[in-house]
Amino acid sequence: MxxxxxxxxxxxxxxxxxxxxxxxxxxxxxxxxxxxxxxxxxxxxxxxxxxxxxxxxxxxxxxxxxxxxxxxxxxxxxxxxxFIEVKKVQDDVAVVQAGQQVGASTEIQWTDYLEKVQGTLPSGVAIQSVTIESSTPLAVFAQSTVPLQGPRVATITFEVTSPVLPQLPAWLAALAALPGFADATPDAVTLDRTTNQYTAKITMHVNSSAFDDRFAGKGK
The missing domain is CATH 1.20.5 (Single alpha-helices involved in coiled-coils or other helix-helix interfaces)
Known part of the structure; x- marks a missing residue:
């Protein structure tokens, strides 16, 4: 130890x-x-x-x-x-403008258009009567069932007189230069032996290019 x-x-x-x-x-x-x-x-x-x-x-x-x-x-x-009243007025104006566009969408200034037709008449050819059928905003214009005929929005039927028959083909050719011209055909040609005048009925179709469109673009 x-x-x-x-x-x-x-x-x-x-x-x-x-x-x-x-x-x-x-x-x-x-x-x-x-x-x-x-x-x-x-x-x-x-x-x-x-x-x-x-x-x-x-x-x-x-x-x-x-x-x-x-x-x-x-x-x-x-x-x-x-500004609620101002907004209401603006809405009312917009409604009126829309109504104008719809109401005038198929409008053609026929007075001006017929004056242009008158300007195509050859010498000695005179229009005796005019009948117009046109489309409306509420109804679709009847279209042709004949092949190769284009769409149309109005039909003008003329009754004209001419001292000589060859003037009518020349006038049909002149009508083709009008705005909205679709086609034109003679329906019947008769000779009045008393006056030596030819009377012809011409049917002319007009397409949408003839529309006036005076309210187009308003309200935008």
Missing amino acids: STPKPRALVIGGEPRVDLLPPEVRASQRGRSTRRMLTYAVIAVAVVTATVVGGASFVAAQAQTDLISAQAETGSILAQQKR
């Missing part, structure tokens, strides 16, 4: 003797713990107050923005009420 070594003797060392009772040391440690807990509670309270304050600020800002938007909306509605 080994003999324990004797402890070294420290000469001149600082004496260290704890004369405080254990209860005092425990009280000191308790105060330190309570102090740390107090600091923690204070820190949590500060963070909570900051978060609540930030949320309150955001909510207050949102409420301010809402009130501002509501005020702006009320102002816009008030301005709209002031």
Whole structure:
């Protein structure tokens, strides 16, 4: 068995003797713990107050923005009420313009058109009567069932007199230069022995190029 070594003797060392009772040391440690807990509670309270304050600020800002938007909306509605009569007049004008476009969509200025027809007459040929049948906005004009005949929107039937028969083919050729001309054919040709005048009935068809379109583009 080994003999324990004797402890070294420290000469001149600082004496260290704890004369405080254990209860005092425990009280000191308790105060330190309570102090740390107090600091923690204070820190949590500060963070909570900051978060609540930030949320309150955001909510207050949102409420301010809402009130501002509501005020702006009320102002816009008030301005709209002031111009409601103007809007009604504009709507009425738009309806009238639409009615004009529909009502005049099949309109042909027949006075001007017949003057152009008159200008194509050869010398000695005179128009005795004119009959016009044209389309309307409410009814589709009857189309030909004969092959190779184009679409038409009106039919003009002329009764003309001519001193010589060859004048009629020349006039039919001149009619082809009119706007909206579709086709023209002689229906019957007779000779009056008393006057030596030929009487012919000419049927001329007119297409949509003859429309006046005087209200086209209005209201756009």
